Amino acid sequence: MMLDGLYQEIILDHYKHPHGRGLRDPFNGEAHHVNPTCGDEITVRVAASSDTFSDISYDGLGCSISQASASVLHELLQGRTAAEAAGIQDAFVALMQGRGQVEPDEDVLGDGIAFAGVAKFPARVKCALLPWMAFKDAAARAGVDVTAASSEVKA
Amino acid sequence: MTFDVARIRADFPILSREVNGHPLVYLDSANTSQKPAQVIKAMRLHNERHNGNVSRSVHTLGTEATSAYEEARGKVAAFIGAATPDEIVFTKNSTEAINLVAHSLGQHLALKPGDEIVISEMEHHSNIVPWQLLCERTGATLRWFGVTDEGRLALDSIDELINERTKIVSVVHMSNVLGTINDVAPIVARAHEVGALVLLDCSQSVPHLPVDVQQLGADFIAFTGHKMLGPTGIGVLWGRYDLLAAMPPFLAGGSMIETVTMTGTTYAPPPARFEAGTPPIAEAVGLGAAVDYLNALGMEAVHRHEQEITAYALKTLADVPGVSIFGPATPEGRGGTLSFAVDGVHPHDVGQVLDALGVEVRVGHHCAKPTCVRFGVPAMTRASFYLYTTTDEIDSLARGLDQVRKVFG
C-alpha cells in the first residue's frame, strides 16, 4: 500500500514509544507552536549552556508524524553543540522540502531518514517540521542561533 | 416515489473516479458538496452562450445575463420561502454574508459599550470572528451559549443570556461539527421578546433540510452555494426587506449606487445596495440549477434519505472498536455530519489511512476550534453525507477504520 512510504516502522515506533517526552526543568528557552490548519500543537523547551543543548524536552498534541518527529529531534539534538544542531536542523528541513528528491544522509539524520517518505505528502510536511520550528524558536529564546547560513524555512 | 440513489449518483461525474486505486468514497460534503452534471452544464452553457455583465448593458448578451442572474435570485427566494426576491443578497459565501450583517447591521444599530451580542460555543469561526471584531470596534460585549455533553445548545440560561442589553443573536442552525440541528424557536422567541435581531447560520441546514424563513422566524439567514450542489464563489444572505432597506452598505463601488457625485452618493435599494461590483454571474446560474435539482428531488426526501444514512452510520460506527462519536448519538435532531475519535490515533493519521483507501473524510478542527476545545480534543475526524451517499460507502468507512487500527494498533 502506498502508505508504507509514509508510515515507516521507525516512525510508528517513535510515535508509540517517544524518546524524551514531557516538559522538564531547568530550561532557558521555550516555544509553543501551532499548526493552524489542523490544530496540532507542540511546546519545546531547551536547556542550553555554553552553546550545548544539555536537555531538549517537549510535549504536544498531534499526529504520528509530528510526534515521532519530536522524538527523533530529541534523539538527534540532545547534547549537541549549536553548530552541530544547526547542521542537523538544516539537513532535516532540506529533506522535508525536497519533494522526495533529496537522498538523506543517515550519518547526519539517524532515524530522521525515515521521514524521507513524508516529503512526498505535501499536506504532512508541516506536521514533520512543527517540532523543528518550535525548537529553533526555543533555542533562539535561550540565546542560541541554530539558523544555518541559508536555512530560511518556508513550511 | 422512492429515493433512487443509484440514479442520483449517475448525475455526479466525479463519483465515478478513483482515488489511490479505489473507487472514490466521498464523505466530505459538509466541507463542500459535489456538483451534478446539470449544474456544470448550466454554467458552461451560460458562459458559452449568454455571457455578459449584468445590470449595465443594453445589448442582448447583457440582457440575457441579467435575466439569468435575476432568475437565479428568484429560484433561491422561492427555495427558502422569502417574501420577495429582493430579500436575497448574493455574496461570495456564508462568511461574507455574516460579515455583511456584522458590519451593516452593527452600524445601523449603532452598537456601543453595554450592548451585547450572543453566539454559541458550536459556531464555525465565520460566525465567531466577525462578532469579535464588531465588539472590538464598538465596545459591545460578546456572550455565548454553552454546549451540553450530548452536543446540544445549553438553553437553561437563555433568559439571562438574552436580555434587554442583547442587540444581535447569531447562532448556527445545524452544526458543521456535531451535526446537531438546533431547535431555534425558543431562541428566536426570546430574542424578539427583548427586541434583539436574529441571524441564523444555515450553511449546513439549507443544503440538507427543508428551510422556510417564515417558519424559522429569524431576521437574517446565511448560506453558501458550494455546500448545496452549487459552485464555489457564491453565497446568500436573506434578510427581512425592511431591515435590509434600513441598513447602510457594506462594500462600496459599482452597481450599489443610486447616484454618485463628487461630493456624495445615494445608495440603491436592496439587494443591489449590498452587491457592489460585478457579482458571481455564472455562479448564480449554477446555484439556480442546483436549486432546481434539489427541488426536483424534494428537500423532505433528501432529508429523509440522509436521516436513514445517518442512522445506519451511527449504528455501524458504534460497532467499530475504539470509535466514539461527538454530538447526538441518535438521528433525532441531528443531520448527516458525524465527527468521531479513534482511540489512540490522531485524526490526521485516520484521514491519511482512509485516503489511501479512497475514503475522503475531513480531519482537523473544522474551523470550529471552540467546539473541539469543548469536547477536550484538538481535532476530530468527520464523515459527512449527502443525497448521493450510500450504505456501501458507510461500510467502506468502517472497513477503513479497521485498517486504521491495524496500522496504529
Ligand SMILES: Cc1ncc(COP(=O)(O)O)c(C=O)c1O
Ligand atoms: C456552519 C458553517 N458556517 C459557515 C461556513 C462557511 O462557509 P463558507 O466558507 O462557504 O463561507 C461553513 C462552511 O465551512 C459552515 O459549515
